[in-house]
Amino acid sequence: MLEIEQIRKTFHPGTPNEVRALQDVDLRIEPGSFVIVIGMNGSGKSTLLNAVAGSFFVDKGRLKLKGQEVTLWPEHRRSKFIGRVFQNPFTGTAPSMTIAENLTLAAKRGCPRGLGWALSSSTKSELRERVYAMGLGLEDRLDNAIGSLSGGQRQSLTLLMAGLLKPDLLLLDEHTAALDPKSADQVIRLTEEMIRRDKLTTLMVTHSMHQAAYLGDRLIMMVRGRIACDIQGSEKQRLKPEDLLARFEDLRREELLDETAAAMLQRQYV
Amino acid sequence: MTLLISSITMGLILSLLALGVLISFRILAFRDLTVDGSIALGGAVAATLLSAGWNPWIATLAACLAGAVAGATTGVLATRFSINGLLAGILVMTALHSVNLRVMGKSNLPLMKETTVVTLAQSFASADSRWSFSRWEMPVQDACVAVFVVILISVVAIGMLAFFRTNLGLAMRATGDNDAMIRALGVEVGWMKTFGLALSNALVALSGALLVQYQGFADVQMGIGMVVWGFASVIIGESLIGSKFIGYLLAGAVMGSILFRLLVAIALRWGLNPNDLKLVTAAFVFSALVMPSLMITVKKRFAI
Ligand SMILES: Nc1ncnc2c1ncn2[C@@H]1O[C@H](COP(=O)(O)OP(=O)(O)OP(=O)(O)O)[C@@H](O)[C@H]1O
Ligand SMILES: [Mg+2]
Numbered sequence: 315m316l317e318i319e320q321i322r323k324t325f326h327p328g329t330p331n332e333v334r335a336l337q338d339v340d341l342r343i344e345p346g347s348f349v350i351v352i353g354m355n356g357s358g359k360s361t362l363l364n365a366v367a368g369s370f371f372v373d374k375g376r377l378k379l380k381g382q383e384v385t386l387w388p389e390h391r392r393s394k395f396i397g398r399v400f401q402n403p404f405t406g407t408a409p410s411m412t413i414a415e416n417l418t419l420a421a422k423r424g425c426p427r428g429l430g431w432a433l434s435s436s437t438k439s440e441l442r443e444r445v446y447a448m449g450l451g452l453e454d455r456l457d458n459a460i461g462s463l464s465g466g467q468r469q470s471l472t473l474l475m476a477g478l479l480k481p482d483l484l485l486l487d488e489h490t491a492a493l494d495p496k497s498a499d500q501v502i503r504l505t506e507e508m509i510r511r512d513k514l515t516t517l518m519v520t521h522s523m524h525q526a527a528y529l530g531d532r533l534i535m536m537v538r539g540r541i542a543c544d545i546q547g548s549e550k551q552r553l554k555p556e557d558l559l560a561r562f563e564d565l566r567r568e569e570l571l572d573e574t575a576a577a578m579l580q581r582q583y584v
Numbered sequence: 585m586t587l588l589i590s591s592i593t594m595g596l597i598l599s600l601l602a603l604g605v606l607i608s609f610r611i612l613a614f615r616d617l618t619v620d621g622s623i624a625l626g627g628a629v630a631a632t633l634l635s636a637g638w639n640p641w642i643a644t645l646a647a648c649l650a651g652a653v654a655g656a657t658t659g660v661l662a663t664r665f666s667i668n669g670l671l672a673g674i675l676v677m678t679a680l681h682s683v684n685l686r687v688m689g690k691s692n693l694p695l696m697k698e699t700t701v702v703t704l705a706q707s708f709a710s711a712d713s714r715w716s717f718s719r720w721e722m723p724v725q726d727a728c729v730a731v732f733v734v735i736l737i738s739v740v741a742i743g744m745l746a747f748f749r750t751n752l753g754l755a756m757r758a759t760g761d762n763d764a765m766i767r768a769l770g771v772e773v774g775w776m777k778t779f780g781l782a783l784s785n786a787l788v789a790l791s792g793a794l795l796v797q798y799q800g801f802a803d804v805q806m807g808i809g810m811v812v813w814g815f816a817s818v819i820i821g822e823s824l825i826g827s828k829f830i831g832y833l834l835a836g837a838v839m840g841s842i843l844f845r846l847l848v849a850i851a852l853r854w855g856l857n858p859n860d861l862k863l864v865t866a867a868f869v870f871s872a873l874v875m876p877s878l879m880i881t882v883k884k885r886f887a888i
Contacts (some may be wrong), residue, residue: 433749
């Protein structure tokens with residue numbers, strides 16, 4: 315479904331604030347797999363998802379979606395394949411437009427938009443059903459502006475919008491991080507349901523060890539722009555939050571060691 | 585009475601300007617200063633073609649197209665060349681000043697005996713027929729022009745309302761509301777902005793073309809400060825209506841434009857020096873822009 319070959323992205327190259335956000339990342343994702351991405355702050359998780367979505371072009375390497383090379387496709391073109399939910403609940407919806415209008419916009423994801431009527435009564439009743447099925451009680455508020463909803467409600471709707479056309483690839487970037495625990499649980503439940511029901515190929519970034527251990531069928535951990543480990547199959551099924559914490563601890567020690575070693579070398583040679 | 589009806593007619597003609605500004609300023613969230621140039625461009629193109637003997641409808645349509653091209657130019661500068669939107673508008677506005685002089689060949693072009701859409705509207709009544717209401721009296725021809733303009737504005741406003749309910753129109757509104765979101769849904773934001781600016785400036789140029797035919801002359805200076813008039817109308821309209829829904833926004837812009845024109849007429853009647861008009865308008869728009877946040881600060885002060 316998704317093939318990432320040796321991609322590299324450096325922000326502000328050649329300046330003092332140069333950041334090597336992705337360093338020769340290789341990743342192949344099979345159709346229908348649900349991949350969890352974890353890693354420390356700044357390890358390049360969002361950058362990886364942005365590179366796939368096309369928010370910027372990578373400096374090196376290739377990206378393939380559904381067998382098609384998309385490395386040089388701009389973001390709006392890739393959207394034909396990709397549904398996305400962002401960390402910030404405000405990024406995924408147009409606040410001054412109504413729930414129904416936002417949903418119709420998503421119902422045309424990646425399609426040409428012409429002068430056809432956006433909200434015919436049949437589309438509207440279809441949308442009402444989809445919203446009803448989420449069980450948030452929003453089906454009677456379809457004509458309210460989305461800006462009047464809570465973050466959790468907005469994020470649930472963004473999720474519905476991303477999944478509306480069964481995307482070939484679903485990208486979720488810490489989509490519950492900005493929510494209170496109760497809404498976060500609800501959004502995670504909806505996410506799981508949707509992915510299972512529609513068999514969506516998914517890449518989900520999370521900071522929650524609990525989510526990382528119990529969701530998905532594959533887990534990758536990123537460290538400084540690289541994929542440091544990749545756990546799949548039965549090993550992933552048996553994974554517990556404690557195991558993940560232990561791995562994190564190991565990695566941190568290694569990094570610390572790296573830093574002290576570098577400092578030592580510097581003292582000796584400079 | 586004549587003054588009243590002419591102020592209203594003028595307000596209606598300029599409500600096309602307000603509707604244009606509504607598209608760029610409110611719907612696309614793009615502060616487009618092309619307006620000053622494109623309203624004069626519309627006037628210049630219409631007046632030139634009319635005095636060359638063109639059919640007034642075609643001349644008016646040509647003015648719209650010219651405005652659309654001007655708007656699209658600003659859009660291309662802002663989106664393809666990533667120039668700041670304000671600056672892109674200023675560049676095009678400045679260039680248009682020369683273009684307008686070129687089009688007209690001189691800085692002022694009177695329309696004397698030419699058939700215009702306004703004289704066509706007037707021809708529904710004879711020149712000396714009058715309506716009188718007790719003390720008031722008005723030429724029927726003036727009423728004909730007002731009715732014609734009302735019909736035209738209604739057609740434009742209903743067309744816009746319909747457009748903003750189509751898939752394309754919805755995508756345009758989303759572009760101004762949240763461009764990251766609509767990009768992720770497959771819309772090329774740069775193209776959408778360019779298209780919206782073309783639409784906006786076509787309306788502005790239409791307003792200029794009608795204005796010229798109503799006043800009976802075109803002048804290269806006629807655009808100066810018009811964008812601020814547009815802002816003023818949109819802002820007055822919003823405070824009159826107080827709703828963000830698209831139909832109300834459209835109605836508000838038209839009402840705001842008429843009300844603003846009436847306010848100007850009253851102020852002039854009370855002895856406001858016409859030379860001070862632009863200063864007063866600018867001060868008004870300034871206060872309308874800062875008032876909301878000022879009110880919040882004041883409320884907070886008193887709450888503590
Ligand atoms: N647009 C950008 N311009 C400059 N630097 C960037 C940009 N985006 C990301 N970076 C840098 O790239 C590095 C990786 O960032 P990224 O957002 O991918 O991290 P992350 O793993 O998502 O972290 P977090 O858990 O905090 O979300 C960081 O050092 C960040 O500062
Ligand atoms: Mg991130």
